[in-house]
Amino acid sequence: MAQENAIEIIDVKKSFSEGDYVLNGINLKVPKGKITVIIGFSGTGKSVLLKHILGLLKPTSGQIKVLGKDIASMGDEETIKMRKHFGVLFQYAALFDDMTVLENVQFPLKEHRKDLSKSQIKEMAFEKLKQSGLDEKHYNKLPGEVSGGMRKRCGLARALALDPDILIYDEPTTGLDPILTEMVDNLILSTHNHKEDTASLVVSHDLHAAFRIGDYVAMLDSGKVLLHGPPKVFLESDNPLVARFVSKGVNKK
Amino acid sequence: MVEQIRQKVNHYIDLAFLTLWQTFEGFIYEVGDVFSFGAYSLKTFFSKPYRFKEFVQQMEFIGNKSIFIVVLTGTFTGMALSFQVYLGFKMVNATSLTGPIVAMGIARELGPVLTGLIVSARAGGAMAANLGSMRVSEQIDALEVMGVEPQEYLVAPRIWASIIALPLLTGVFDFVAMIGSYFLCIRVLEMDEAIFWDKTALWLNPAHINEGLIKGAVFGAVFSLICTYRGFNTKGGARGVGDATNRGVVLSMVMIIILDFFLMNLIEVYYKWTA
Numbered sequence: 001m002a003q004e005n006a007i008e009i010i011d012v013k014k015s016f017s018e019g020d021y022v023l024n025g026i027n028l029k030v031p032k033g034k035i036t037v038i039i040g041f042s043g044t045g046k047s048v049l050l051k052h053i054l055g056l057l058k059p060t061s062g063q064i065k066v067l068g069k070d071i072a073s074m075g076d077e078e079t080i081k082m083r084k085h086f087g088v089l090f091q092y093a094a095l096f097d098d099m100t101v102l103e104n105v106q107f108p109l110k111e112h113r114k115d116l117s118k119s120q121i122k123e124m125a126f127e128k129l130k131q132s133g134l135d136e137k138h139y140n141k142l143p144g145e146v147s148g149g150m151r152k153r154c155g156l157a158r159a160l161a162l163d164p165d166i167l168i169y170d171e172p173t174t175g176l177d178p179i180l181t182e183m184v185d186n187l188i189l190s191t192h193n194h195k196e197d198t199a200s201l202v203v204s205h206d207l208h209a210a211f212r213i214g215d216y217v218a219m220l221d222s223g224k225v226l227l228h229g230p231p232k233v234f235l236e237s238d239n240p241l242v243a244r245f246v247s248k249g250v251n252k253k
Numbered sequence: 254m255v256e257q258i259r260q261k262v263n264h265y266i267d268l269a270f271l272t273l274w275q276t277f278e279g280f281i282y283e284v285g286d287v288f289s290f291g292a293y294s295l296k297t298f299f300s301k302p303y304r305f306k307e308f309v310q311q312m313e314f315i316g317n318k319s320i321f322i323v324v325l326t327g328t329f330t331g332m333a334l335s336f337q338v339y340l341g342f343k344m345v346n347a348t349s350l351t352g353p354i355v356a357m358g359i360a361r362e363l364g365p366v367l368t369g370l371i372v373s374a375r376a377g378g379a380m381a382a383n384l385g386s387m388r389v390s391e392q393i394d395a396l397e398v399m400g401v402e403p404q405e406y407l408v409a410p411r412i413w414a415s416i417i418a419l420p421l422l423t424g425v426f427d428f429v430a431m432i433g434s435y436f437l438c439i440r441v442l443e444m445d446e447a448i449f450w451d452k453t454a455l456w457l458n459p460a461h462i463n464e465g466l467i468k469g470a471v472f473g474a475v476f477s478l479i480c481t482y483r484g485f486n487t488k489g490g491a492r493g494v495g496d497a498t499n500r501g502v503v504l505s506m507v508m509i510i511i512l513d514f515f516l517m518n519l520i521e522v523y524y525k526w527t528a
Contacts, residue, residue: 056397056398080402081400083397083398086398088395088398090394091391094390096392097386097390107399111302111401
């Protein structure tokens with residue numbers, strides 16, 4: 001049986017100035033129920049690709065099918081509706097700093113689940129925060145009053161609030177110490193195991209983490225997918241750039 | 254040699270005109286951007302989901318929290334202006350006109366302009382800094398990917414609250430400035446109380462007060478539009494937030510003073526036309 005794809009990127013090109021392509025014909029499939037990690041050196045187009053998937057940027061050409069629908073050709077209203085299928089954990093969590101940890105998680109529920117009562121919303125937010133492993137004593141603190149790791153957990157709880165079909169992690173371990181990095185990796189794995197049909201897409205330059213958590217890894221270079229497949233494909237690759245990235249990544253650890 | 258100098262001078266003149274043109278062109282584009290940003294934001298306020306709670310929060314921040322500073326500056330402005338006007342009129346033995354002249358000056362000019370400047374420095378700066386830091390810390394992106402339209406959620410309540418709060422604050426300024434004027438003229442300079450109120454009531458008509466309130470609403474729209482636009486489009490990190498705040502506040506203040514002159518003429522023409 002053919003594997004169902006949550007995201008399908010077909011020959012996507014993006015140019016901000018004439019002739020200069022940041023994305024130069026990207027083809028990539030992100031299957032449901034699997035963790036796909038996008039890696040690459042800085043400036044290879046990872047963040048730009050992510051913005052295209054989320055509908056924040058429109059490609060110059062090509063298609064980005066999210067749950068079977070091309071997000072690139074959607075109008076604003078339809079794009080906003082489509083985004084409800086995403087849960088995004090930002091690099092620095094991007095928590096609203098005038099809301100408490102609990103209010104941050106309640107926010108998407110209040111916005112989109114008008115059918116729920118206040119107590120139901122609170123109950124669901126508690127559940128997501130517990131799932132993310134955040135202790136109850138921190139729920140009424142402001143984001144500025146908790147540690148970086150706790151902010152990540154809260155950001156993940158907020159991303160999970162609407163039970164999204166696609167979870168996106170934007171550089172989740174950048175700037176974290178090795179212990180916190182491992183904690184975040186474990187969090188991604190446990191979250192994924194909690195709801196197995198969710199497609200997880202992790203954008204990272206941490207190769208060690210990519211091999212540890214990824215079912216599939218895609219390496220970007222010069223706006224193209226250089227290599228895509230299970231982690232072992234990378235270890236066996238004789239492409240000099242991949243070999244260099246792998247050796248640097250492994251040596252670093 | 255002369256030909257070379259002539260060519261060089263011509264080159265610099267060309268360069269100066271080109272720079273001037275590019276600056277003007279950039280300004281026109283930016284004005285267009287600001288207007289389309291404002292028009293879209295204002296429009297979203299009337300579509301679901303309605304942001305009444307956010308609007309009330311902004312009214313509280315822009316209106317309530319500015320009252321103290323408006324009262325303080327209003328009172329002292331009223332007293333200072335009264336004293337200057339009194340000294341001027343004393344030279345021509347017309348001190349009885351101090352009350353009405355101060356009242357007209359406050360209601361038509363100083364009330365809306367000073368309120369606009371004070372509130373744009375306080376609330377406008379906070380708006381630009383707040384939205385700017387939300388932009389650089391990806392909080393605005395987070396709203397977007399959560400399916401929440403950031404202009405509708407963040408910008409529209411701020412602009413509408415400013416449009417409504419500014420005339421109210423202008424009214425407060427006018428009132429306390431007249432109290433200050435009364436205190437100085439009657440209690441300190443010992444002018445006749447009955448003449449003070451009688452002349453003021455005779456000369457000051459509701460159209461003067463309305464003129465100030467209309468100006469207040471326009472200044473509210475202008476400063477909030479400029480500051481939210483600057484904050485919303487912040488680029489870079491902490492430095493970008495600082496730049497956005499600085500440019501937002503300075504431009505708001507300059508625009509308030511320039512617009513005041515044109516509004517004054519426009520309103521005058523309107524009154525003459527409808528008279």
